[in-house]
Amino acid sequence: MYDRYNRRINYLRISVTDRCNLRCKYCMPESGIKLVKHEEILSFEEIAEFTRIAVDKGIDKVRITGGEPLVRKGVVGLVKMLAEIKGIKDITLTTNGILLEEYAKPLADAGLKRVNVSLDTVDPDKFTEVTRGGDIKKVIQGIVAANKAGLVPVKINCVVNESSNESDAIGVKAFCKNLGLEVRFIHKMDIETGKFAIVEGGTGGNCSICNKLRLSSDGCLRPCLFNDVAFNVRRLGAEKAIEMALQAKPECGTVSLENKFNIIGG
Numbered sequence: 001m002y003d004r005y006n007r008r009i010n011y012l013r014i015s016v017t018d019r020c021n022l023r024c025k026y027c028m029p030e031s032g033i034k035l036v037k038h039e040e041i042l043s044f045e046e047i048a049e050f051t052r053i054a055v056d057k058g059i060d061k062v063r064i065t066g067g068e069p070l071v072r073k074g075v076v077g078l079v080k081m082l083a084e085i086k087g088i089k090d091i092t093l094t095t096n097g098i099l100l101e102e103y104a105k106p107l108a109d110a111g112l113k114r115v116n117v118s119l120d121t122v123d124p125d126k127f128t129e130v131t132r133g134g135d136i137k138k139v140i141q142g143i144v145a146a147n148k149a150g151l152v153p154v155k156i157n158c159v160v161n162e163s164s165n166e167s168d169a170i171g172v173k174a175f176c177k178n179l180g181l182e183v184r185f186i187h188k189m190d191i192e193t194g195k196f197a198i199v200e201g202g203t204g205g206n207c208s209i210c211n212k213l214r215l216s217s218d219g220c221l222r223p224c225l226f227n228d229v230a231f232n233v234r235r236l237g238a239e240k241a242i243e244m245a246l247q248a249k250p251e252c253g254t255v256s257l258e259n260k261f262n263i264i265g266g
């Protein structure tokens with residue numbers, strides 16, 4: 001399927017929860033956020049049904065994200081449901097890695113192809129500071145488990161303040177080289193002021209080639225992270241929501257006062 005600017009839309013990012021077991025400084029306030037009501041959160045059946053329809057229309061790549069997707073109970077079952085949809089070529093998941101050691105093998109067995117793990121520094125104290133309490137050992141054990149389970153290449157998402165020449169980024173680069181991991185540097189964004197840049201080593205942030213739609217955990221289909229436009233899939237039905245999101249996908253992102261990384265998934 002194509003949007004108004006002739007961009008082929010084939011990538012769906014699904015945020016399965018707004019909850020998280022970390023509180024990264026650039027993503028969530030320390031006190032947490034106002035949580036989406038349970039009844040508003042899409043069930044796995046609803047997500048799978050929506051995805052089937054989206055795949056019929058041309059989606060062939062799906063990423064599961066959050067919040068932290070591995071804190072949602074039964075997420076392995078969702079991966080299995082999605083992997084059974086004919087026409088999906090790639091199913092991936094973005095995680096902070098804290099629970100990955102336990103989940104890597106079951107996820108791979110369920111049909112997940114790869115994972116992206118977020119890691120902004122290899123300094124244990126700094127990691128704890130940035131994530132407000134995270135234990136880097138768990139993340140590293142998770143990365144090792146993902147490699148072992150064949151979720152390769154494991155890709156590392158590293159958020160930088162200004163550039164990939166910062167000392168934390170240089171440390172992450174060396175760590176990745178040693179372990180044979182790919183790394184992407186994401187410039188710290190501010191959705192509310194429209195501050196965003198192209199991801200180094202990835203394609204995110206480049207509006208002219210954006211191929212994404214985003215389904216948030218509260219059932220809204222959003223054509224752009226940097227725009228407030230959203231279509232409720234329960235209210236409209238999947239077909240109509242997709243049609244409207246395609247029509248409304250802006251040529252370029254601007255600002256969003258409503259979107260939050262932990263709800264819509266980065």
Ligand code: SAM
Binds near residue numbers: 020067116187265
């Ligand atoms: N909890 C998972 C994780 O941290 O990987 C998945 C969701 S998280 C919102 C997805 C990605 O968004 C992570 O790589 C995270 O570093 C990134 N992210 C969050 N807030 C950001 C911000 N303000 N600027 C740039 N990237 C951000």
Ligand code: SF4
Binds near residue numbers: 022262
């Ligand atoms: Fe949680 Fe990921 Fe946001 Fe960190 S970036 S607070 S791990 S959702």
